[in-house]
Amino acid sequence: MCDGCGRFLCALCDVELSGQHFCAPCLETGQRKRTLTQLETRRVLYDNIALALAILPVLSCFLFPVTSPLAIAVAIWGWRKPSSLLPRTRVRFVLAILIGLLGLGLSIAWWITIFAS
Amino acid sequence: MVDHDLRLMKTPREYHPLTRRAYGPAGRYRLYLGNDHLLHVHEEYFAERYRRFYFSDIQAIVCQRTGTREIITLLHLMVLIGVALLLAAMTVYAAPFPLVIFFWSLFGVLCLSAIVNHLRGPTCACFLQTAIGTERLYAVNRCRTAHRVLAQLQPLIEAAQGAFQPADLSTASDAVAAPPPPPPVPTVRQRKHCRGIAHWVLTGLLALDLAASLTDLYQPMAGLLETLYSLLMLFGMLGALTAALITQAHSDLPVGAKRLTWVSLGFIVFALLASSLIPMIWPNIHENELKYWGNVYSVLGETILCLGFWRSLRRRR
Numbered sequence: 001m002c003d004g005c006g007r008f009l010c011a012l013c014d015v016e017l018s019g020q021h022f023c024a025p026c027l028e029t030g031q032r033k034r035t036l037t038q039l040e041t042r043r044v045l046y047d048n049i050a051l052a053l054a055i056l057p058v059l060s061c062f063l064f065p066v067t068s069p070l071a072i073a074v075a076i077w078g079w080r081k082p083s084s085l086l087p088r089t090r091v092r093f094v095l096a097i098l099i100g101l102l103g104l105g106l107s108i109a110w111w112i113t114i115f116a117s
Numbered sequence: 118m119v120d121h122d123l124r125l126m127k128t129p130r131e132y133h134p135l136t137r138r139a140y141g142p143a144g145r146y147r148l149y150l151g152n153d154h155l156l157h158v159h160e161e162y163f164a165e166r167y168r169r170f171y172f173s174d175i176q177a178i179v180c181q182r183t184g185t186r187e188i189i190t191l192l193h194l195m196v197l198i199g200v201a202l203l204l205a206a207m208t209v210y211a212a213p214f215p216l217v218i219f220f221w222s223l224f225g226v227l228c229l230s231a232i233v234n235h236l237r238g239p240t241c242a243c244f245l246q247t248a249i250g251t252e253r254l255y256a257v258n259r260c261r262t263a264h265r266v267l268a269q270l271q272p273l274i275e276a277a278q279g280a281f282q283p284a285d286l287s288t289a290s291d292a293v294a295a296p297p298p299p300p301p302v303p304t305v306r307q308r309k310h311c312r313g314i315a316h317w318v319l320t321g322l323l324a325l326d327l328a329a330s331l332t333d334l335y336q337p338m339a340g341l342l343e344t345l346y347s348l349l350m351l352f353g354m355l356g357a358l359t360a361a362l363i364t365q366a367h368s369d370l371p372v373g374a375k376r377l378t379w380v381s382l383g384f385i386v387f388a389l390l391a392s393s394l395i396p397m398i399w400p401n402i403h404e405n406e407l408k409y410w411g412n413v414y415s416v417l418g419e420t421i422l423c424l425g426f427w428r429s430l431r432r433r434r
Contacts, residue, residue, distance in 0.1 A: 018153060044164050052162070084165055086132050086149060086158065 002026055037085060046078025047088075050096035057103055065111075068103035071096050132156055135269065136262050141255030148256040148266065153277070155245075155270070157254060168252065170245055172277035177246040178254075178270070180263040185240035188376040191421065192383065193231035198417050199387060200224045203395075206410050212399060237261070311368035313430050315360035319381060320426040322354050327419040330412045337408070351385075358382055374429035377422060384418050 002009055004026030015022050018038050022030070030036030053071035057063040075096040083090075132149035138160070139146050149156040151169070159166040200223055207217050243257035243266075257263050275281070329346065337343075361378045364370075392411060396402060 038169070040167065042164055042166050045162075049163050085156070085167060086165075 004030065034082065040085065043082065043084055045084060046074060046081055047083065047090065047092035047096065050075040050078060050100075051092045054096040054099035054103065064103040065107040068100045068107060071100035072104070075100065135266050136256045139256050139258045146255040148254060150269070150273075157252070157256060159255075170247060170252070172270075172274045174247045175245060175270075175274055175278075176248065178267060179244045179246065180241045180257070180260070180267075181244075182260060183240045183242050184373050184376070185258070186234060186238075188373070188380065189234050190231060191425070192380055193227055193234065195380070195384060195418055195421065196387070197224065197227050197231070199391065199414055200227065202410050202414055203391075206402075206406065207399075210402065210406065216398065308367055308369040311364050311370045313364075313370055313374065315357055315364050316370070316374055316378065316426060316430055319354065319357040319361050319378070320423055320430070322350065322357055323381070323419045323426070324423050326350055326354070327416060327423060330415040330419070334409070334412050334416070337405075354381075354385060358385070371429045374426065377425045377429060380425075381422055384422065388414065388418075 001007070001021065002023040003020040004022050007023055009021065009023055013023055015024065015027055017027070017036070027036070027039070031039045034040060050071050053067045053074060057067050075093045079090070079093055132151050135148040135150050135155075137147070141159075143159070143161075145160040147158045147160065149158060153172055155170040155172075155175075157168040157170065159168075200220055204217070204220050204224060206212075207220065238259050238261040240258055241260045241263050243254040243263050245252050245254055257266055329350075333343075358378065358381060362382070365375045365378060368375075388411070391414075392407070395407060
């Protein structure tokens, strides 16, 4: 019997995966919707993307107004997304948001200073 | 409905790291132990790629010792010689104090790195074979790590496949002898034959430059002759290097010779960078002094490279 949908399976249609039995449509659905972690071969690390966006302006401070909001947006958007299959904390998201907020504050202060002068 | 059910039955997996992170050709690699499989993780910075090897599917794990540790040590040695020469020159000619501190720190870090590299033991290449094909485990790059990983994996594989008995081998060979053997499936890319001519040319040019540098230490060349010689030698070496790098790719040339070609590239690039950067960061240096230390660097580096090439290539003549 399929562990996904409960259909009875013949020996030909039965696919065993980590001790569970699936039919082909359930496997396909699991792979497409990323609900079967055993079939996943790639994961995007949104926390690293957010952190890179937050730290990137160190190379050129003119990037702060663009990359800081982007870093915060990616961090918030990726917070609930499935991260690595391996044990991983959300500290990079937190750092990205903090550095992004700092950069955003600095860029706003910079613009205010320019307009005030 | 199906999706909902699959979500419900998804079980959290626990992975335990088997190795430390190791650098490979396209990023970092690490090996993890799962409930019933090995997970080989390829870490790109913004994504991770996974390969799973179930214990019941593993046919063989082959480890082969490589000379990467010696090459890394050689690289360290060459850069250390360069930095030591710079430090000696700085001490003699009273360079600015912060610059001296920087290069002493660099020297210390390089020494520490060389010692750590040596203490980590000999390097190896580890391959895992399944019915599908052979995969290189870049995460296992030291013999000591390989032994530890194999000791951990053996009981798990035996639990999944049953313990190996010597009697199985004879039974298996009898069973295989009966039917006609299947056509061999090539799992490893065929390597082209390389005679190493470009490498010999490069070695010859290095030896020629070594002789010229030795002569130049005692009897400096005249201005125009030296410029012509330097240009010819530079273009000759770069041409031979390019040819060597092209011909050695996917060839049966010894690994040592292949790596020495890359080391030669590093040696030439470092020499070029140093000759252009040192006058910029240290404008007081006299041209003859720079030339003298350059010759000393060339003599030391080229001697090591020539001996290394000769040792790697002599069996292929």
